[in-house]
Amino acid sequence: MSAAPPQTPVAPKAPDPAVRTAGKEGRPPRDPAAPASNFLRAVIAEDKRNGKYGGQVVTRFPPEPNGYLHYGHAKSIILNFGLAAENDGRCHLRFDDTNPIKEDVEFEDSIADSVRWLGFDWGPHRHHASDYYDQLYAFAEWFIEQGLAYVDSQSADQLRASRGTLTQPGTASPYRARSPEASLALFRRMRGGEFPDGAHILRLKIDMASPNVNMRDPGIYRIRHASHHRTGDNWCIYPLYDYTHCISDALERITHSICTLEFQDHRPLYDWVIEKLADGGKLLRPLPQQYEFARLNLTYVVLSKRRLIELVAGGHVDGWDDPRMPTLVGARRRGFTPEGFRLFAERIGVSKADSWIDMSVLEDCMRDDLNARAPRRIAVLDPVKLVIDNYPEGASKECFAPNHPQRPELGKRAVPFSRELWIERDDFQEHPQKGYFRLSPGAEVRLRYAFIVKCTGADKDAAGNVTAIHCTYDADTRSGTPGADARKVKGNIHWLSAAHAVPAEVRLYDRLFAAPFPGLRNPWGTRGDDAPVEAVVSPGHATVVAGDDDADPAEPVERNYLDDLNPASKRVITAFVEPLLAAAAREDRIQFERHGYFVADLADHAPGKPVFNRAVTLKDSWAKP
Known part of the structure; x- marks a missing residue:
């Protein structure tokens, strides 16, 4: 299969003013409550009409268990589980646990809780990439035996230098001609733990001159002497994402493998791996098809995992579940609702064009949902x-x-x-x-x-x-x-009767950042996580791990994003509430009349010690004049 040329990164568009107001030059206003388009619905409808996959729809949500989910993941969860539900299909929850250094069962439990909180369930289909380690290893040996993979013994610097650039082809490794017998013997010794980390890497033999750098003999196995939270010390070599992901999809009989646009250039490799295995009788047809959609670009937040870690580690927030954080655990504690997130996902739609969504759209969705469900209190x-x-x-x-x-x-x-x-x-x-x-x-x-x-x-x-x-x-x-x-x-x-009112701690939360693009990066230029591939890939591996959107060290900024933190993002006061609220349960959501929507804090609210967090104000106080 020939490799497709890499796509030039496209800058996200500006926030669409039609989301909230009429556009310029007579363009009619878009109803913000109307659902936006979703091209994947048309794709699935056509597949079902043609009888592809026997009319089945099987999707998956495949996070890496190395952190807490954020707003962007909510879009992916709702998309994958929602499309499956709409078509009487199923959606798998699969943990991409191929990097034992970063992963932990704590993150798995948090991810599963967040998916359930959003209203979805995977039934018996909770899987792990590590479930397939034996098969992945066997397939790797098969690739070596077929002359389609080899063990490379170059150093990390040599691997990096030989990869080439977007405009220059790569240079073949001197070990590319290593015989299948020699590579297989070395690979088995790698498996046996005879070599230190970085001594060797297993690479597919594809095309070092491909215009798509992902096809230039990508690495598929690395040595990593680290204990895995599920497999313990059974393995000291671990498969890399591009190799693991497509095979896991095929083994689980996924039909529509949906991912974000940064993986568009990885699709030729996805197809190459599973096509070769299917041709060799190792995988069943029909094979899964990968589709890409635009990730969530939201103003007034940062979604880079590196930056979220910095916010927590630097004490700028009160932890991963701080209601100001764009994590799902933070959103839940703030009083945002699963229904509000689903309404948000429906309104912004699914497309292949990157664009910026204004935070007010998400807040309006929460207002609309809470207005319908929240009882009124004073x-x-x-x-x-x-x-x-x-x-x-x-x-x-x-x-x-x-x-x-x-x-x-x-x-x-x-x-x-x-x-x-x-x-x-x-x-x-x-x-x-x-x-x-x-x-x-x-x-x-x-x-x-x-x-x-x-x-x-x-x-x-x-x-x-x-x-x-x-x-x-x-x-x-x-x-x-x-x-x-x-x-x-x-x-x-x-008003409230002074003799009957109940004192309560009230936390007035607002946007964590005061600027729409923290750090004043140029929103119309290249985003850091859409940087040219050679700026973000690691030696021998042309991918960033799904959900690991922290590859932004080259991101152009005008100043430190921390300079844009909103000093008024949290204010704690002692207020008075009506007597009924003394009996409120944790996560009870209410409207404080004339003030906004609040929730009884998930962590700190208790009988005799009421604590309420503001989810969102009654009106958009950030609206532009």
Whole structure:
């Protein structure tokens, strides 16, 4: 099979303004709630129409268990599991555990939990690349016996120098002519542990002059004396990704092998390996077909694993599950929902063209989902006392508020009312600015779900700070009574009974970075992880591991991305919440009226110690003017 020429990296496009507003030159606005296109649905529909794979659809999600999943992985999970579900197929969860130095069972468990949290299940199809180590080794011996692979004994520097560039062919290794018998003997000695790391590497014999550097005798086995978290010390040679991935797909009878665009130039190698094995009677046909889609490029975040590690190790965040981190464990703790992620994946669609998605699109999806499902509750985040001077001391009554204004079937809840209330400090101005319709001396407002009150003055401390606001109430204006309609006022504020409100820790989270492209890299130029192949490949191996998107040391930046950290990304306050929230369970999601959507913290919330995290504000505070 001839090798396809490598594709020139394409820079991601700018965030599409049509996602949120009408485009220029009369282009009609795109409905942000409408699903975007997904070219893979058309591919699968055509395959089913033609009877390819007997009408079956089998996909897989193949992460390397060397870290925590992030937002980009959510897109891939939803795509692979979603396409399988839409077509009555199945999706496998397969761990690409071929690098024992970086991998750990802790990461496997976290990945599996995240996939389940997103709403998917793999049934009996939880696999590992290490499940196939014996077959992979046997196939490697077969390649050697057929004269299609050889053991190369060059040093790492020599291997690197001989690979060539995108414009110059590679140079054949002096060991390329090594006989199959000699290579097989050496390979078995490698397997037996006779050589140190780096002494030899097994390479396929393809074409050192190929314009696609991935076809220039890629390495498929390396020596690595390291204990594996599943196989222990049974192996001291490990297969490399490009070799392992395609064979694992074929052994599992995957039909559609879906990966991101950076693997487009690896497809000829994918096909070459499994075609040779099928021709030799080692694999069954029909063989899997690889398809590539554009990865998620999201503003205001970094998804590079190297940078995420730096954020954690440098103490810039509070761990991998910090709600500001773009990890799925962080998203869950922040209060983002699986349904919101699925809505996001549907709205941005699947294409082969790289583009930037604005963070506001993801946040809008979370708002839309939470708006539909989150019950309403009252919280006062910056409290100041409001005293109703003409209300009886020690008396209280119940007011009734809807649990969800768009879902009357959820009923109403009782909210206690008393003489002293907590209100938001910014709901009072002693000298109101024009257009201010909340409390000020002589002004009237409605206390939501309760009465109309009129401000009569305020108490201040020696520094001039307001310590309490005084008012009188009109007993005939209680909400839900005929008197409520007799008088209208413009202002409407929320409140809590001071005697009944529950103190709570509230964490106000916002975007971790203040700039859309942290480090001010040129978003219209080449991204680091789309760098020319020779800038990122390791000697003897022309690939980056799937999910290991940290190959960005050559990325052009204008300054350190850490300079763009948002100093206001986390603010912890003590607030008051309504009594019902004292019984909230961890991960209960609610809307704090007038404030936003919050969640009872997965780690720290407890009875008697409520802790709520802000997931997203009610409106996009980052919207451009």
